[in-house]
Amino acid sequence: MIRWPFVTSFIILCCVTCIYTQQCEQSVDLARFDCHPDDGASQERCEARKCCWRLPIQHTNSTEKHRKSFQDISVPLCYFPSDFPAYSIVSNEPTSFGKRVRIVKSQTTFMPNDILDLTVDLLYETQQRFRIRIYDTFNKRFEVPLDVPVVEKKADMIDYEVKLAQKPFAILVTRKSTGVTLFDSSLSPLIFADQFIHISTRLSSPLLYGLGEHTQPLLINITNEWKRLTFWTRDIGVRPDTNLYGVHPFHINLELNKTGQTSFHGQFMLNANAMDMNLQPLPALTYITIGGIVDLYVFTGPTVQNVIQQYWDVIGKPLFPPYWTLGFHLCRWGYGTIENLTEVMQRMHDADFPVDIQWTDIDTMYAHLDFTYDNKTFHGLPELVRKIKAEGRHYMNIIDPGISSTQPPGTYPPYDEGLAQGIFITKYNSTEPIVGEVWPGPTVFPDFTNPKTVEWWTKFLAAYHEIIPVDGMWIDMNEPSNFVDGSHEGCTSNSLDNPPYTPHVYGGNITAKTVCTSAQQYLSSHYNLHSMYGYFEAKATNIALRTILKKRPFVLSRSTFAGSGHYTTHWSGDNAATYQDLYQSIPTILNHNIFGMTFAGAEICGFNDETTEDLCTKWMQLGAFYPFMRNHNEIGIKAQDPAVFSWEAQQIMKQALLMRYSLLPYWYTLFFKASSISTTVIEPLFFEYPNDENTYNIDRQFLVGPALLVSPNLLQNSTTVHAYVPQDVWYEFPSGIQINKVGQYVDFETPIQKINVHVRGGFIIPMQIPGPNLVYGRTNPLEFLVALSQSGSASGSLFWDDGDSMDTIETKSYSYFEFNVTTSNTLTIYALLTKYRDLPIVLGGVKVLGVHKSVTNVNVNGKSYPNFAYNANDNILFIYGVNLNLLDDKMTQTIEWSASA
Ligand SMILES: *[C@@H]1O[C@H](CO)[C@@H](O)[C@H](O)[C@H]1NC(C)=O
Ligand SMILES: *[C@@H]1O[C@H](CO)[C@@H](O)[C@H](O)[C@H]1NC(C)=O
Ligand SMILES: *[C@@H]1O[C@H](CO)[C@@H](O)[C@H](O)[C@H]1NC(C)=O
Numbered sequence: 001m002i003r004w005p006f007v008t009s010f011i012i013l014c015c016v017t018c019i020y021t022q023q024c025e026q027s028v029d030l031a032r033f034d035c036h037p038d039d040g041a042s043q044e045r046c047e048a049r050k051c052c053w054r055l056p057i058q059h060t061n062s063t064e065k066h067r068k069s070f071q072d073i074s075v076p077l078c079y080f081p082s083d084f085p086a087y088s089i090v091s092n093e094p095t096s097f098g099k100r101v102r103i104v105k106s107q108t109t110f111m112p113n114d115i116l117d118l119t120v121d122l123l124y125e126t127q128q129r130f131r132i133r134i135y136d137t138f139n140k141r142f143e144v145p146l147d148v149p150v151v152e153k154k155a156d157m158i159d160y161e162v163k164l165a166q167k168p169f170a171i172l173v174t175r176k177s178t179g180v181t182l183f184d185s186s187l188s189p190l191i192f193a194d195q196f197i198h199i200s201t202r203l204s205s206p207l208l209y210g211l212g213e214h215t216q217p218l219l220i221n222i223t224n225e226w227k228r229l230t231f232w233t234r235d236i237g238v239r240p241d242t243n244l245y246g247v248h249p250f251h252i253n254l255e256l257n258k259t260g261q262t263s264f265h266g267q268f269m270l271n272a273n274a275m276d277m278n279l280q281p282l283p284a285l286t287y288i289t290i291g292g293i294v295d296l297y298v299f300t301g302p303t304v305q306n307v308i309q310q311y312w313d314v315i316g317k318p319l320f321p322p323y324w325t326l327g328f329h330l331c332r333w334g335y336g337t338i339e340n341l342t343e344v345m346q347r348m349h350d351a352d353f354p355v356d357i358q359w360t361d362i363d364t365m366y367a368h369l370d371f372t373y374d375n376k377t378f379h380g381l382p383e384l385v386r387k388i389k390a391e392g393r394h395y396m397n398i399i400d401p402g403i404s405s406t407q408p409p410g411t412y413p414p415y416d417e418g419l420a421q422g423i424f425i426t427k428y429n430s431t432e433p434i435v436g437e438v439w440p441g442p443t444v445f446p447d448f449t450n451p452k453t454v455e456w457w458t459k460f461l462a463a464y465h466e467i468i469p470v471d472g473m474w475i476d477m478n479e480p481s482n483f484v485d486g487s488h489e490g491c492t493s494n495s496l497d498n499p500p501y502t503p504h505v506y507g508g509n510i511t512a513k514t515v516c517t518s519a520q521q522y523l524s525s526h527y528n529l530h531s532m533y534g535y536f537e538a539k540a541t542n543i544a545l546r547t548i549l550k551k552r553p554f555v556l557s558r559s560t561f562a563g564s565g566h567y568t569t570h571w572s573g574d575n576a577a578t579y580q581d582l583y584q585s586i587p588t589i590l591n592h593n594i595f596g597m598t599f600a601g602a603e604i605c606g607f608n609d610e611t612t613e614d615l616c617t618k619w620m621q622l623g624a625f626y627p628f629m630r631n632h633n634e635i636g637i638k639a640q641d642p643a644v645f646s647w648e649a650q651q652i653m654k655q656a657l658l659m660r661y662s663l664l665p666y667w668y669t670l671f672f673k674a675s676s677i678s679t680t681v682i683e684p685l686f687f688e689y690p691n692d693e694n695t696y697n698i699d700r701q702f703l704v705g706p707a708l709l710v711s712p713n714l715l716q717n718s719t720t721v722h723a724y725v726p727q728d729v730w731y732e733f734p735s736g737i738q739i740n741k742v743g744q745y746v747d748f749e750t751p752i753q754k755i756n757v758h759v760r761g762g763f764i765i766p767m768q769i770p771g772p773n774l775v776y777g778r779t780n781p782l783e784f785l786v787a788l789s790q791s792g793s794a795s796g797s798l799f800w801d802d803g804d805s806m807d808t809i810e811t812k813s814y815s816y817f818e819f820n821v822t823t824s825n826t827l828t829i830y831a832l833l834t835k836y837r838d839l840p841i842v843l844g845g846v847k848v849l850g851v852h853k854s855v856t857n858v859n860v861n862g863k864s865y866p867n868f869a870y871n872a873n874d875n876i877l878f879i880y881g882v883n884l885n886l887l888d889d890k891m892t893q894t895i896e897w898s899a900s901a
């Protein structure tokens with residue numbers, strides 16, 4: 001009688017110990033998956049979760065010291081045992097789209113409301129696109145309201161192979177041709193609770209790209225790093241390691257292959273809830289999201305451009321910007337008065353700077369109210385805007401989503417009508433709008449997921465446009481930002497405002513500086529829709545502008561979500577006037593190209609803090625190669641428009657602007673391609689040189705299209721730029737001199753007036769002599785810069801249309817030319833489409849780089865042509881004054897040169 005309890009407990013203890021030992025066995029720390037990703041892990045809490053608590057095997061004090069910031073994670077002490085409760089397959093049926101699998105689990109785990117019966121759909125959508133959907137078998141859950149392609153029939157040919165494990169249930173996706181892992185969920189348990197979904201995948205290498213919006217280098221290298229990235233839109237000045245304005249849970253993974261071709265694949269987690277992604281050097285990635293379903297795409301590439309194309313097929317292609325938006329944009333917060341605004345415009349004009357687009361910030365509004373302007377401080381703004389437009393220039397202004405709720409009734413129709421129509425976000429379980437605080441004081445928030453809101457927004461934007469004829473909309477503060485946490489009345493105590501697991505968002509709280517997540521929107525709760533607020537506002541604004549302007553819309557949004565690029569573009573938010581942020585702008589803009597926002601930029605010269613002449617000069621030079629080029633700074637600091645700097649700095653900035661403007665036909669063609677055939681506009685070097693390992697982490701240089709290499713000076717006191725020149729033929733721009741050190745790092749002598757730009761052999765760059773502004777410059781003659789490859793060939797293309805009509809691509813109302821040089825020394829121009837004929841388009845001259853034999857004769861369309869010069873020192877041929885009408889009915893035109901024997 002006395003012995004039994006002892007024996008029982010002894011046996012239990014013994015068993016727990018031995019099973020425990022077995023379950024917890026780990027040969028390497030890297031294979032541990034964090035069972036306590038929330039803060040406050042302890043042995044007690046860990047063991048309560050039926051997880052293992054142990055010091056790392058290779059424990060050193062440096063493991064701990066390694067945490068540089070709160071987003072850095074390390075080897076977890078609490079990790080999943082190998083026999084943690086798992087799902088197993090109970091049925092597996094073939095379907096028209098692929099397979100439908102039922103998985104069940106009998107034991108709950110440590111998060112409330114475990115869902116024990118799940119359906120897994122495996123969709124073989126296209127040859128290169130595989131989709132996994134895991135959802136509650138019985139209850140409909142929130143799904144991201146993004147218009148993704150609906151595929152009902154399985155692709156016939158597929159580049160991937162899919163295998164399932166029975167128990168524990170797992171999915172393995174490999175590349176058919178090489179067997180490389182593209183997705184493998186067998187590493188850690190799938191947990192699917194109502195507000196906690198956990199799924200891991202093995203990565204094929206520790207080298208990743210994407211996962212935004214974060215301030216980080218281009219390459220995410222987790223060879224020796226544990227790292228956590230959090231996804232939740234948030235208004236905060238840019239800083240490393242925090243969730244920022246946008247959410248793009250998409251990454252590209254490089255498949256290291258030292259013997260042959262390097263391949264790439266991608267993954268997109270279509271989920272809008274607050275999410276942590278934990279990266280560890282195994283290498284592996286764990287998605288932890290607090291709602292929705294698992295809806296995961298795998299893109300097989302195999303090139304990095306293929307991966308991006310496959311991703312954009314799902315989220316939508318980038319917006320095609322109007323031609324005028326490629327010019328120089330100038331803004332500042334705090335012009336304060338119309339006199340100060342016109343003074344800046346005048347000094348820019350007097351200093352001979354092109355300002356194609358003048359912007360103003362919230363200070364033009366009356367009491368910060370949307371759809372108003374202050375008729376005292378900005379008296380005459382409507383007339384000024386009309387004057388700007390009459391000069392062939394453009395005007396942009398800001399608008400915020402927060403609508404003031406405290407104006408006297410009857411005085412502010414946007415609020416009164418919005419209230420009557422019920423279009424504002426409401427409090428939990430109530431029809432009353434939730435009230436927060438933004439610039440105008442107490443505000444309510446339009447719910448752009450409601451179709452009625454789009455009508456309301458269009459109506460008030462149209463009325464505003466009648467007074468101030470803006471050319472597009474700049475939508476800010478749309479994370480949405482709120483100066484108080486949640487609302488003026490706080491939030492509820494329910495689990496939508498206080499979820500059992502909170503991803504590591506800035507502020508420690510998902511209601512921090514935004515509206516309560518329990519608030520209700522037309523499509524779902526704010527808990528589910530928060531990170532898509534800017535997405536829906538951009539979509540509504542794009543639709544409104546199409547209605548109002550009947551022109552191609554231009555929208556600039558601070559907050560974005562996967563797919564936003566179809567409706568808007570993005571600038572990187574509130575950066576600072578530092579050399580660090582000068583550099584950081586490059587990886588950030590490259591990433592936004594990957595995310596489908598090709599027309600992206602960063603505040604030139606820095607938004608926060610005082611800039612300096614050296615920094616601002618270098619930033620204007622770099623900014624001349626940003627897709628979107630805007631100089632903007634904040635209130636209360638010194639002006640930083642180019643005209644305030646020394647005469648010398650002004651000349652340097654002007655030279656950078658002239659360089660940009662002369663290349664716009666090339667840029668515009670790149671934007672056309674981005675919107676029609678899904679190519680990026682600026683790109684990292686590894687896109688073009690994927691087998692060159694030296695390029696994998698380069699993010700202080702970039703390419704414009706495939707052909708222009710930009711290596712800016714990003715340092716304060718340096719006059720050399722240490723830059724990588726890939727193995728290829730390169731010519732200095734604009735001199736045309738070929739450089740002979742390639743396939744290595746080169747120290748380029750870079751005095752302040754110099755920008756290192758190189759043209760790649762094999763490409764033809766269409767250029768144009770700039771006019772006084774973008775509208776007036778469009779009829780100037782073009783020049784082709786022909787950069788010959790080693791074998792003496794080159795090719796290029798040119799897109800041309802009226803610049804701002806809607807849907808010119810879809811309706812094919814443009815002209816399109818392709819041109820190439822073959823080894824027979826002939827430039828042939830093919831007019832493939834000549835639908836846009838309202839403006840003349842004339843080829844004035846051709847500059848051919850890399851002509852190694854002296855040229856004695858040039859023929860244009862078969863006739864001998866006398867106006868050319870050959871520079872034997874630099875191997876450059878100039879053919880000038882040709883004035884070929886590219887719209888000539890002849891299908892092809894030729895320019896031929898021949899060398900003396
Ligand atoms: C870590 O550092 C502490 C004191 O700083 C020392 O007592 C301890 O032995 C160290 N542990 C290891 C594993 O190096
Ligand atoms: C990745 O990091 C490892 C370890 O820090 C380093 O050895 C390697 O060169 C890095 N890879 C790249 C492509 O930068
Ligand atoms: C490396 O690339 C070659 C050629 O494409 C291919 O045959 C080989 O299987 C690849 N190896 C791996 C490990 O991917």
Ligand SMILES: *[C@@H]1O[C@H](CO)[C@@H](O)[C@H](O)[C@H]1NC(C)=O
Nearest residue numbers: 334335336337339340341377
């Ligand atoms: C206008 O400019 C002047 C001179 O630069 C400055 O002193 C003044 O504060 C500005 N006014 C406002 C309202 O910002």
Ligand SMILES: *[C@@H]1O[C@H](CO)[C@@H](O)[C@H](O)[C@H]1NC(C)=O
Nearest residue numbers: 366367369372373374375376
């Ligand atoms: C100026 O704006 C105020 C506030 O919106 C308005 O009451 C007033 O009528 C306006 N004055 C003029 C001259 O437009």
Ligand SMILES: *[C@@H]1O[C@H](CO)[C@@H](O)[C@H](O)[C@H]1NC(C)=O
Nearest residue numbers: 427428429430431492493494
């Ligand atoms: C919703 O509000 C009604 C009326 O105030 C109340 O009776 C009900 O309990 C509330 N429901 C929830 C889930 O809070």
Ligand SMILES: *[C@@H]1O[C@H](CO)[C@@H](O)[C@H](O)[C@H]1NC(C)=O
Nearest residue numbers: 485486490491508509511512
């Ligand atoms: C999160 O925000 C809510 C509502 O604003 C507040 O009641 C709660 O204390 C906050 N929690 C934390 C951990 O800061």
Ligand SMILES: *[C@@H]1O[C@H](CO)[C@@H](O)[C@H](O)[C@H]1NC(C)=O
Nearest residue numbers: 579580614714715716717718
């Ligand atoms: C650059 O030079 C300035 C002035 O000599 C000096 O104050 C600054 O610390 C230097 N900066 C760097 C990054 O070396």
